[in-house]
Amino acid sequence: MTAGLRRYLTAPAPPAVTAQAAQERCELCAAAIPADHDHLADLSSRSLPCVCRPCYLLFVPADSSPGAVAQQEPGPRRFAAVPREHVALPDFPLSDLDWAALDVPVRLTFVFVDSALGRPVALYPSPAGATESQLPPEAWAKVLARHPYTAQLPPDVLALLLHRGPDGPEAYAVPVDACYRLVGLVRRHWRGFDGGEQAWAAIGGWLAQVRANAQPPVPDHAATSVGAARG
Structure with missing residues (x-):
């Protein structure tokens, strides 16, 4: 389970710990991300990694038709962009x-x-x-x-x-x-x-x-x- 999903399922941390962990990081590239950030669905583990916008856009399909998937390298698809609508x-x-x-x-x-x-x-x-x-x-x-x-x-x-x-x-x-x-x-x-x-x-x-x-x-x-x- 990634930190992104774990934070939904655990009790809130004490204030001191929360302050130290306030700056979240993209779980793909480690860039700093805001509190309101995007998620991917990790299809191999049913987890929800927190990601920065550039990493998120890598997995957004260009095709607007229902069920479209992003163009990726050949092989099994691991990540899918979670929409907000x-x-x-x-x-x-x-x-x-x-x-x-x-x-x-x-x-x-x-x-x-x-x-x-x-x-x-x-x-x-x-x-x-x-x-x-x-x-x-x-x-x-x-x-x-x-x-x-x-x-x-x-x-x-x-x-x-x-x-x-x-x-x-x-x-x-x-x-x-x-x-x-x-x-x-x-x-x-x-x-x-x-x-x-x-x-x-x-x-x-x-x-x-x-x-x-x-x-x-x-x-x-x-x-x-x-x-x-x-x-």
């Missing part, structure tokens, strides 16, 4: 009965296609970290196929986020690093059996940020290009 999917077909059939014990889950495994992986946040759904991958593949956007999600970097709120289920396409940020919040703040006020406040704040960032799908495209990541 959040997409609202208000017409995603998911009823309360559908949600019950997914058998997810919490209100939030996210599913993405893991190219190394060749199948969808569905995870949900828990006090122990990211927990994988026991529902067969075939069932999650059918969920992704329900909407033209999620049917062509780029693997490894974008996930379908499903949330069962008081007004019914809602769906978004979000970057995988945002999903792991949620996992880290739950692990950090959860207390007791029901999580406690602090945990639910953190989850609510995270969801509010997702909603604020979410845009409608780009017309005539099933999935936005990772090349459109925010600068």
Whole structure:
């Protein structure tokens, strides 16, 4: 696990330690990077290295079509650029009965296609970290196929986020690093059996940020290009 992913899943460091580690470094070239930086998906380890903008752009596809990959040296692809766009999917077909059939014990889950495994992986946040759904991958593949956007999600970097709120289920396409940020919040703040006020406040704040960032799908495209990541 890289430092980039580990920081989502561990408790915050004491102030003195945080001050010393404030200047983060690109995990590819060691250049200094700001707090708000880009990530890559390391396909060999399912980790999220923190990278500088020049290194990130090496793995952004020039092709704007859904699922495009960056041009790299021949051989297995190791890295993929994680985009920053959040997409609202208000017409995603998911009823309360559908949600019950997914058998997810919490209100939030996210599913993405893991190219190394060749199948969808569905995870949900828990006090122990990211927990994988026991529902067969075939069932999650059918969920992704329900909407033209999620049917062509780029693997490894974008996930379908499903949330069962008081007004019914809602769906978004979000970057995988945002999903792991949620996992880290739950692990950090959860207390007791029901999580406690602090945990639910953190989850609510995270969801509010997702909603604020979410845009409608780009017309005539099933999935936005990772090349459109925010600068």
